[in-house]
Amino acid sequence: MYRTNTCGELNMNNEGQNVVLCGWVQKSRDLGGMTFVDLRDRYGITQLVFNMETNKELCEKARKLGREFVVQVEGKVRERSNKNLKMFTGEIEIEVIKLNILNRSEVPPFTIEEETDGGEELRMKYRYLDLRRNSVKNNILLRHRVSQEVRKYMDSIGFIEVETPILIKSTPEGARDFVVPSRMQPGTFYALPQSPQTLKQLLMVAGFDRYFQIVKCFRDEDLRADRQPEFSQIDCEMSFVERNDILETFEGLAKYLFRQIKGIEFSEPFLRLSYNEAMEFYGSDKPDLRFGMRFIDLTEIVKGHNFGLFDTSEYTGAICAEKCSEFTRKQLDELTEFVKKPQIGAKGLIYVRYNTDGTFKSSVDKFYSNDELKKWAGLTNARPGDLILLLAGDKKKTLTALSELRLEMGNRLGLRKRDVFFPLWVVDFPLLEWDEEEKRFFAMHHPFTSPVPEDIPLMESDPGNVRANAYDLVINGVEIGGGSIRIHDASVQKIMFKILGFSEEEANEQFGFLLNAFKYGAPPHGGVAFGFDRWVAMFGGQDSIRDFIAFPKNNSGRDVMLDTPAQISPKQLDELQLNINLKK
Numbered sequence: 108m109y110r111t112n113t114c115g116e117l118n119m120n121n122e123g124q125n126v127v128l129c130g131w132v133q134k135s136r137d138l139g140g141m142t143f144v145d146l147r148d149r150y151g152i153t154q155l156v157f158n159m160e161t162n163k164e165l166c167e168k169a170r171k172l173g174r175e176f177v178v179q180v181e182g183k184v185r186e187r188s189n190k191n192l193k194m195f196t197g198e199i200e201i202e203v204i205k206l207n208i209l210n211r212s213e214v215p216p217f218t219i220e221e222e223t224d225g226g227e228e229l230r231m232k233y234r235y236l237d238l239r240r241n242s243v244k245n246n247i248l249l250r251h252r253v254s255q256e257v258r259k260y261m262d263s264i265g266f267i268e269v270e271t272p273i274l275i276k277s278t279p280e281g282a283r284d285f286v287v288p289s290r291m292q293p294g295t296f297y298a299l300p301q302s303p304q305t306l307k308q309l310l311m312v313a314g315f316d317r318y319f320q321i322v323k324c325f326r327d328e329d330l331r332a333d334r335q336p337e338f339s340q341i342d343c344e345m346s347f348v349e350r351n352d353i354l355e356t357f358e359g360l361a362k363y364l365f366r367q368i369k370g371i372e373f374s375e376p377f378l379r380l381s382y383n384e385a386m387e388f389y390g391s392d393k394p395d396l397r398f399g400m401r402f403i404d405l406t407e408i409v410k411g412h413n414f415g416l417f418d419t420s421e422y423t424g425a426i427c428a429e430k431c432s433e434f435t436r437k438q439l440d441e442l443t444e445f446v447k448k449p450q451i452g453a454k455g456l457i458y459v460r461y462n463t464d465g466t467f468k469s470s471v472d473k474f475y476s477n478d479e480l481k482k483w484a485g486l487t488n489a490r491p492g493d494l495i496l497l498l499a500g501d502k503k504k505t506l507t508a509l510s511e512l513r514l515e516m517g518n519r520l521g522l523r524k525r526d527v528f529f530p531l532w533v534v535d536f537p538l539l540e541w542d543e544e545e546k547r548f549f550a551m552h553h554p555f556t557s558p559v560p561e562d563i564p565l566m567e568s569d570p571g572n573v574r575a576n577a578y579d580l581v582i583n584g585v586e587i588g589g590g591s592i593r594i595h596d597a598s599v600q601k602i603m604f605k606i607l608g609f610s611e612e613e614a615n616e617q618f619g620f621l622l623n624a625f626k627y628g629a630p631p632h633g634g635v636a637f638g639f640d641r642w643v644a645m646f647g648g649q650d651s652i653r654d655f656i657a658f659p660k661n662n663s664g665r666d667v668m669l670d671t672p673a674q675i676s677p678k679q680l681d682e683l684q685l686n687i688n689l690k691k
Contacts, residue, residue: 109179115151119198121184132176142169149244154200155180168206175212181205232667234658246655250643254321257341260363266317271306278617283327293684299325302636304553305621307344308593311632312624316346321639333641333652336664344634350576350592353633354532361530368646378531385533390510395584396529398522400426400513403487414474422502424509427487428516431494432460446512453508459495525648530582538575547608552577554603556591566602590635597625
């Protein structure tokens with residue numbers, strides 16, 4: 108054995124023991140007659156001490172140790188004179204009697220400490236060094252812990268973990284696939300799975316009525332903080348269930364994870380909000396309900412006062428920010444510029460101050476009397492000291508802009524606290540969405556999502572108003588996961604394909620393997636897929652999932668450590684019978 112103990116486990120209970128430790132040199136301090144070295148491994152840091160008087164040769168050898176040298180030391184545990192009670196090992200040190208340099212290190216390209224001098228791109232290039240830093244290491248340890256708790260819970264309620272293939276068939280109706288050429292079948296391609304959707308449905312046909320896996324998925328799409336080209340999800344499916352069965356089962360998983368990872372108990376059922384309610388009151392299908400500011404529709408009450416914006420707009424909505432009437436003109440101008448940004452696209456911002464003395468001051472005083480503004484205050488439940496903010500325009504765009512304004516106010520007022528969690532289910536999404544350019548419907552989720560039973564008669568007569576038997580788990584404005592009850596009735600599936608513009612031949616070509624399986628007794632089934640990376644990032648108090656992935660890609664989808672994607676050799680291209688034709 109190279110070591111008897113780790114660098115994070117020794118304390119005063121071990122005083123007087125002879126131990127052997129291995130690790131990396133964090134830093135070294137030469138104090139004349141004494142040299143102190145901090146030795147680090149993934150478990151912690153232990154202070155080593157070398158004494159010039161008792162062993163000059165050993166002390167001189169220790170003084171030549173550089174940062175990140177890998178060493179083995181043998182010595183005796185003794186009490187430290189200058190204790191560091193912030194560390195588990197801070198009351199002891201090792202009086203070294205033997206030092207063995209296992210491997211030397213070049214000077215690292217950045218300091219491997221919490222306050223590092225390395226930029227993000229540099230740290231990603233040397234990710235194996237960045238992973239030695241406590242914060243990054245702890246993110247990976249948290250990821251491990253969450254995965255273990257997921258497996259414990261799922262096993263405890265009768266789910267079995269089944270691995271599904273990584274090389275599958277490319278299918279439409281989703282994001283862009285990553286494709287892999289086949290050498291043995293020239294001119295043909297595998298796809299990397301965006302999700303094991305059809306495969307887990309086949310497992311239901313096979314009789315494995317409770318399936319899950321923590322699985323790698325791949326999507327060739329533009330990246331952002333909570334997206335990576337390859338990511339992990341907790342993929343789950345159940346047979347002989349209705350929507351409530353699934354929501355209760357996986358609400359149980361969510362509550363279990365909060366209890367085990369964060370020590371937070373949720374005793375009440377999660378709120379359930381319809382898609383239409385979420386959009387009407389919060390302008391988002393993933394509303395952050397840690398704070399209020401629910402939208403109030405003032406469209407009709409503000410019309411007829413010769414204020415052009417309100418008179419000509421399809422929709423006027425308002426939010427009430429409590430105790431914000433003292434916002435300065437500069438702050439209000441900043442909010443106006445915020446909502447007028449191109450990505451938000453509002454025409455302007457109207458404000459009403461409800462002063463603490465009961466009077467009103469607004470940006471539309473010329474058009475609206477105090478009595479009119481008082482009506483607005485009544486409808487928005489505003490009280491003296493509050494601030495009412497209004498946006499107007501096309502309804503869909505204005506709801507979206509008002510949602511962004513609401514979140515911005517939440518940020519400015521410190522209402523979006525990372526240690527507060529508000530989970531909810533959003534249900535009854537539209538089954539279909541209309542694409543104006545292609546003049547056809549697309550599946551809001553995927554082609555196998557079932558309509559809610561009472562809307563099935565509308566599929567052919569009024570498909571745009573059919574609700575999906577689908578659901579998302581939303582926590583603090585983030586979609587943590589979603590799923591649906593699946594179509595298992597062949598006649599309903601045929602109608603769905605017809606609405607989506609698939610001929611019978613096209614449906615068989617793309618999904619024949621699944622449709623054939625459904626001929627042999629498909630049970631009623633449904634499932635959910637959770638963003639595993641998002642769960643971990645949320646528990647870690649961060650927005651970016653990249654920080655919780657051992658070897659992530661950058662915003663361009665590149666792995667700067669491996670320097671990939673990269674070209675392959677002409678020999679490999681010949682074996683695959685491929686020619687590269689780069690279009691400008």
